[in-house]
Amino acid sequence: MRPTLTDVARLAGVSVATASRALSNPDLVADSTRRAVRDAASSCGYKINLVARSLRIQRTDTIMVLAPHIDDAFYPAILASIEETAMALGYAVMVGFTAKSEKHRAAYAELLFNGRVDGMLVMDGGTGVDRFSGPKPELPVVQLFDRIYDSGVPTVGVDDRVVADLAVRHLAGNGHRRIGHIAGPAAIWRLAERRRGFVEAMERLGLHADSGQIAACDGSWESAAQAMTQLLAHPQPPTAVFCATDTMASAALAVCRQHGLAVPRDMALIGADGTVDAARSYPALPTVHVPRAEIGGRATEMLIGLIRGHGGLAGDTILPVELLPRGNPAPKHAAAAA
Amino acid sequence: MRPTLTDVARLAGVSVATASRALSNPDLVADSTRRAVRDAASSCGYKINLVARSLRIQRTDTIMVLAPHIDDAFYPAILASIEETAMALGYAVMVGFTAKSEKHRAAYAELLFNGRVDGMLVMDGGTGVDRFSGPKPELPVVQLFDRIYDSGVPTVGVDDRVVADLAVRHLAGNGHRRIGHIAGPAAIWRLAERRRGFVEAMERLGLHADSGQIAACDGSWESAAQAMTQLLAHPQPPTAVFCATDTMASAALAVCRQHGLAVPRDMALIGADGTVDAARSYPALPTVHVPRAEIGGRATEMLIGLIRGHGGLAGDTILPVELLPRGNPAPKHAAAAA
DNA sequence: CTGAAAGCGCTTACAG
DNA sequence: CTGAAAGCGCTTACAG
Numbered sequence: 001m002r003p004t005l006t007d008v009a010r011l012a013g014v015s016v017a018t019a020s021r022a023l024s025n026p027d028l029v030a031d032s033t034r035r036a037v038r039d040a041a042s043s044c045g046y047k048i049n050l051v052a053r054s055l056r057i058q059r060t061d062t063i064m065v066l067a068p069h070i071d072d073a074f075y076p077a078i079l080a081s082i083e084e085t086a087m088a089l090g091y092a093v094m095v096g097f098t099a100k101s102e103k104h105r106a107a108y109a110e111l112l113f114n115g116r117v118d119g120m121l122v123m124d125g126g127t128g129v130d131r132f133s134g135p136k137p138e139l140p141v142v143q144l145f146d147r148i149y150d151s152g153v154p155t156v157g158v159d160d161r162v163v164a165d166l167a168v169r170h171l172a173g174n175g176h177r178r179i180g181h182i183a184g185p186a187a188i189w190r191l192a193e194r195r196r197g198f199v200e201a202m203e204r205l206g207l208h209a210d211s212g213q214i215a216a217c218d219g220s221w222e223s224a225a226q227a228m229t230q231l232l233a234h235p236q237p238p239t240a241v242f243c244a245t246d247t248m249a250s251a252a253l254a255v256c257r258q259h260g261l262a263v264p265r266d267m268a269l270i271g272a273d274g275t276v277d278a279a280r281s282y283p284a285l286p287t288v289h290v291p292r293a294e295i296g297g298r299a300t301e302m303l304i305g306l307i308r309g310h311g312g313l314a315g316d317t318i319l320p321v322e323l324l325p326r327g328n329p330a331p332k333h334a335a336a337a338a
Numbered sequence: 339m340r341p342t343l344t345d346v347a348r349l350a351g352v353s354v355a356t357a358s359r360a361l362s363n364p365d366l367v368a369d370s371t372r373r374a375v376r377d378a379a380s381s382c383g384y385k386i387n388l389v390a391r392s393l394r395i396q397r398t399d400t401i402m403v404l405a406p407h408i409d410d411a412f413y414p415a416i417l418a419s420i421e422e423t424a425m426a427l428g429y430a431v432m433v434g435f436t437a438k439s440e441k442h443r444a445a446y447a448e449l450l451f452n453g454r455v456d457g458m459l460v461m462d463g464g465t466g467v468d469r470f471s472g473p474k475p476e477l478p479v480v481q482l483f484d485r486i487y488d489s490g491v492p493t494v495g496v497d498d499r500v501v502a503d504l505a506v507r508h509l510a511g512n513g514h515r516r517i518g519h520i521a522g523p524a525a526i527w528r529l530a531e532r533r534r535g536f537v538e539a540m541e542r543l544g545l546h547a548d549s550g551q552i553a554a555c556d557g558s559w560e561s562a563a564q565a566m567t568q569l570l571a572h573p574q575p576p577t578a579v580f581c582a583t584d585t586m587a588s589a590a591l592a593v594c595r596q597h598g599l600a601v602p603r604d605m606a607l608i609g610a611d612g613t614v615d616a617a618r619s620y621p622a623l624p625t626v627h628v629p630r631a632e633i634g635g636r637a638t639e640m641l642i643g644l645i646r647g648h649g650g651l652a653g654d655t656i657l658p659v660e661l662l663p664r665g666n667p668a669p670k671h672a673a674a675a676a
Numbered sequence: 677c678t679g680a681a682a683g684c685g686c687t688t689a690c691a692g
Numbered sequence: 693c694t695g696a697a698a699g700c701g702c703t704t705a706c707a708g
Contacts, residue, residue: 004685015695020687030693050452051398052685054389055700062432062454070414070421077409083435087442092449094400094432097421104425111430114388115701116400221618250618257620280559280588282595282620342701353679358703368677390701393684453685 003044011040062092063303064117066108068099068124073247073275081296082121089304098124112139118307121299122148125189140306142299146189156299156317160190163288164197166323167270170286171240172205176268180213180238182227182248194244213238224248228255246271246278249285274324289322341382349378400430401641402455404446406437406462411585411613419634420459427642436462450477457645459637460486463527478644480637484527494637494655498528501626502535504661505608508624509578510543514606518551518576520565520586532582551576562586566593584609584616587623612662624664629657
């Protein structure tokens with residue numbers, strides 16, 4: 001059998017209370033006692049049972065992360081920074097991927113309600129789940145990027161209309177006037193924001209956002225490629241396209257190649273997020289960088305702050321985004337178009 | 339306060355024992371009792387406390403996954419299939435990324451020893467960690483891809499020498515004789531295997547594996563790009579390169595472009611793993627497909643089988659790999675070289 | 677079919 | 693500085 005604290009106490013000749021203190025709160029016991037208990041613990045290979053500890057102290061030091069999926073260029077970096085921050089603060093991380101079904105999400109939410117985790121980070125707004133079923137969680141929750149809850153749940157993210165604005169202004173600044181957009185599904189809040197931001201930015205510039213120049217996709221590479229194909233089939237195709245994500249931009253680039261269009265000479269593209277999909281494309285594509293790692297870290301700090309009762313930390317946090325131009329020269333007929 | 343089983347029992351007018359049975363083991367109580375307890379539970383918003391349950395039944399229904407990192411094209415799909423399989427079998431998943439430091443790995447191993455998880459999936463052989471510090475874990479562990487333990491710990495993976503063999507034979511079959519290799523770090527077991535497999539395959543084909551035609555990198559895209567640059571600087575550069583991973587192949591492709599080399603006309607490339615890095619390159623690169631999702635699923639089933647005491651399931655599992663040629667024509671001077 | 681009791685392995689007031 | 697006792701919230705033999 002695995003040794004318990006009782007075994008250690010017996011070996012060291014002290015009470016379990018003292019053994020517990022010697023191990024978890026060393027300052028409370030005499031030097032000699034501490035040594036004796038530690039020796040006893042290591043001699044019998046004692047390992048604390050954290051489940052028992054959790055039950056007693058009423059916390060698990062574990063947080064849950066909900067993401068729609070993990071298999072793309074966007075989410076992994078965020079999960080990595082969440083994990084790193086959590087570990088630095090003494091928390092373990094459980095993950096749940098919820099794109100598969102509503103049932104998955106409900107099952108994971110249960111873990112929060114069932115006391116297995118102390119709080120939850122949600123970044124699965126993109127699954128079209130609008131809110132938890134049942135009562136609003138009383139337990140700490142922080143959402144990333146997408147506003148899943150109406151209010152009361154702090155968000156860490158960026159202003160996605162600004163993302164779109166920077167992208168559109170970059171293209172317009174290079175002389176483009178017929179600018180298209182590959183949009184994500186309306187169910188993904190941040191991508192819907194980018195679409196709205198695209199239309200607003202075009203209007204501010206006095207450019208018409210022709211709905212025929214906006215093609216929606218489900219966010220996947222393959223689906224974005226179809227959207228680009230659709231844009232190119234337009235009688236007057238755009239000379240530049242703002243793709244809602246770098247992954248979509250990378251797909252659009254592939255389609256341009258198939259059509260014999262050189263990028264950016266024949267078609268200018270810009271993505272968003274700042275993932276490797278933009279950086280490793282050839283040519284590297286301009287993008288609007290979203291500080292995903294920082295968002296993950298901040299959200300984790302905020303969540304743990306809430307768990308620990310530092311409510312003061314809570315509140316929406318909007319981090320700045322940045323245009324990474326990577327040189328996207330003017331369109332062929334920029335002079336004429338301008 | 340959160341209602342406990344005691345509250346439910348009182349509301350329903352039964353003992354806590356009966357309340358527990360009604361909720362967790364409904365067959366053991368009378369219909370009317372079951373209904374009364376369920377009504378009581380829902381009326382007060384009772385949620386079971388899984389921590390207390392875990393302490394009592396001595397299992398957590400949670401597994402731990404150790405990966406070096408998550409931010410690439412290789413690991414996410416595996417984690418996704420692990421999570422999916424685990425959830426289907428009623429297990430939650432905790433993650434730990436261990437590339438940062440030995441301390442991280444030790445901290446996560448503690449969770450296993452400390453009873454917070456029932457078993458562990460390790461796929462962080464690539465961090466150069468050779469084994470757990472301390473005694474070999476008595477708890478269920480299954481390793482993926484890399485052999486971290488000498489023995490006694492089952493592995494689910496592929497034969498990486500076969501991976502290399504398929505790749506080399508593909509290139510040789512297209513007439514190449516001067517074949518180079520971009521190798522991963524020796525610390526990553528499976529990449530070291532691929533390197534050994536490369537040398538063996540070359541010998542079997544009567545081709546010389548010139549050590550000057552092998553360039554090692556740390557596995558990152560950037561580092562692989564340097565390795566390719568190095569190969570091209572060779573007085574007699576290879577006409578084809580087997581890159582140990584698709585990510586490396588994608589980096590090699592970028593370098594070829596910089597050097598004005600058309601792929602595959604001027605330089606044939608093949609990667610391995612079968613990730614999007616190969617499929618979304620332009621041109622799409624040939625690769626040797628490693629069934630990562632299936633490996634994740636199988637390993638998870640095996641681990642949970644071990645946890646549940648079905649020891650019979652354990653044992654190494656080697657899954658087949660498959661060449662995805664995607665057309666890689668002969669080198670320019672194939673006739674002369676052959 | 678149901679209840680009283682023990683116990684999973686810890687921590688922490690309370691008293692000394 | 694240390695110990696006896698209570699208790700975190702469940703489950704499960706045991707007895708009826």
